[in-house]
Amino acid sequence: MSIQSICRYIYVITFSLVTILCSSSAYAQADTARADTLSGKKVRIPDSAGHQLCLGIDMVNPVRNNFYSDRYGYEVEGDYYLRNEFYVTLEGGWGGSKVTYTDLKYTTTNTFFRLGFNKTILPRDNKKDWDMMFFGLRAAFTPIDRSAATFTILDSLWGNKTGSQGPTKFNAIWAELTGGMRVELVKGLFAGWNVRGKFLLNQKSFRNEAPLFIAGYGKGDKNAVFDFNLYISYGIRWKRKHFR
């Protein structure tokens, strides 16, 4: 078993543990705003936690870029606290790959977007507690530009053949399951990580041109991949109307 296989299994196990933890802890979740019943009429108690817009950058990809000479990627994220421990998230980034094998050469670039939500699974200590352990879902999209590819078909019988194929554009769509945690180091400044299981939804449409690397996703010829992010982010907060 190769090191890569072992690492893949560690990723899978880690991700599974997070998912199991999420599902088991969901019962213990105490929402800060909940529906209450008063004389048969539902009254929504306002969320006292306030508003928070958090913007962050991923620190793993810049490190990875130094280890890989054939690919690069950058990611940023933003999330906004809605209520009931739900955060709407928007993530994005850009990257590319450069294939320079002896028999295959091309480059790809792409800019990606992810939209989804995070749900906190641990109760707050108080309304100023913005630490979170969460799970989430994402829908992701990226248009991919692939340059003209030059290739050599190695054939010892008939002789090698060199050719090229023109540039192409195609789209990749995938879904993500994610889980992780984020803690407030100092006021407003957060650090956190998450693991992601990514599932490509339309690989058939570009199977014959699968790029080496799709920024935001990973290996273009895999239907499912696991990934890891480490975010440093800053939260901007303001109070809700009811609690001013």
Place this chain on the structure above:
Amino acid sequence: MTKWNKYLPVILLALCSVSWVACTQQRQPCLTPKIASLIMETIHFKTDTSTVFVDTALPSGLFIPLTNIGIDSIKYPLGSTFTLSLSPDTTICQWRFTSDTLNAVAYYDTFTFYYQRKLQFLSNACGYTDFYSIDSVHTTHHIVDSLHIINTSVTNNVNTKHLQVYIRHNF
């Protein structure tokens, strides 16, 4: 959730380590054949008028590509299944064939393949190759009685037979 603060560095360190170890840069090995293979089976009728045919194991089959630039010939040991390839530069190619090079008088037949090429991306590990669609196959008739194309699509799938070659019953 302050109790998580003290565990954070350890968890981060572990996950970062896993992430870095996983970042080994190498090209994945190519695990599929890179060249499309035409697989041919030799069979013969039991008698001149029989409709029953059986596999014919050629004692020492020799295949010679007539338009090659490299290898002169491919010699096979005793067997009835043979693998050929088609020229990626043209849409016609020829192979000479004899059933037994050990025989003092060797009779040769020539197969002429007419086909269309289609460029195919296999994977980043394997690169590109050509797949083929056979239009027709012609042959001379010294040893060969007739040909039957079973499958016109020649790909890198090595489990598909494409051509049945009926050997004359007296060979």
